[in-house]
Amino acid sequence: MSKEERAGGRGGAGTKGMPRRERELLILDAGAEEFGTKGYAGGSTAVVAARAGISKPMIYEYFGSRDGLYRACMERAGSRLVAAVASAQDGSPDAGRAARTMGALFRALESRVHDWDLVHDTTLPEGSEPYAAAAVHRRELNHMGAAGVSEVLGAAAITEPLDADLVTHLWYGTVGAAIRWWRHHPEQTAEEMTARFGRVTAALLAPAGGAGGPAKG
Numbered sequence: 001m002s003k004e005e006r007a008g009g010r011g012g013a014g015t016k017g018m019p020r021r022e023r024e025l026l027i028l029d030a031g032a033e034e035f036g037t038k039g040y041a042g043g044s045t046a047v048v049a050a051r052a053g054i055s056k057p058m059i060y061e062y063f064g065s066r067d068g069l070y071r072a073c074m075e076r077a078g079s080r081l082v083a084a085v086a087s088a089q090d091g092s093p094d095a096g097r098a099a100r101t102m103g104a105l106f107r108a109l110e111s112r113v114h115d116w117d118l119v120h121d122t123t124l125p126e127g128s129e130p131y132a133a134a135a136v137h138r139r140e141l142n143h144m145g146a147a148g149v150s151e152v153l154g155a156a157a158i159t160e161p162l163d164a165d166l167v168t169h170l171w172y173g174t175v176g177a178a179i180r181w182w183r184h185h186p187e188q189t190a191e192e193m194t195a196r197f198g199r200v201t202a203a204l205l206a207p208a209g210g211a212g213g214p215a216k217g
Helices: 003-008 020-042 045-052 056-063 066-087 096-109 114-119 129-155 161-183 190-205
Strands: none
Touching: 020 045, 020 056, 020 066, 020 114, 045 056, 045 066, 056 066, 066 096, 066 114, 066 129, 096 114, 096 129, 096 161, 096 190, 114 129, 129 161, 161 190
């Protein structure tokens, strides 16, 4: 038996006397980190229990099953991400919308980057209840992304459906890449990530030749 498993089996002495809701949130935090970093397939309830300072059976008392714990962690993460993106949808339909959306995501994910991986976990078995629940949040996020792309292109009088399809896929890839980059640079704050994303996209989207006019040969 591992050190973490032994720690998880000591009857939850570390949380003795803690109100049920506080202990539940402690378990959810530990579960989100474990499943978010290792995936559904690799996550261990024994490790979750050890991190939360509880007994492993207490996880099942609170959440019913391993799937119940995973789903509770993922539902909390997905709801926060959907709310963050929704909060950034107001405003002018221009390139600044991308920066607003990424800023909202960075703030929602600060110190919790693994929440993104919970919702986009590729190890979830198809047909399972956790897979179906995660798919609901992914569809909501993707729908808002596609709607945002459509509005931005519409404001620029670009109506070709394949253009919209291409840009939508580019957007999905950009969001995922930015969050993966952040995972490798955890010292970056949400504010710093937002500023960095704004600088980079402004440079990439600037007209040829910069603000001073067309580039001269």
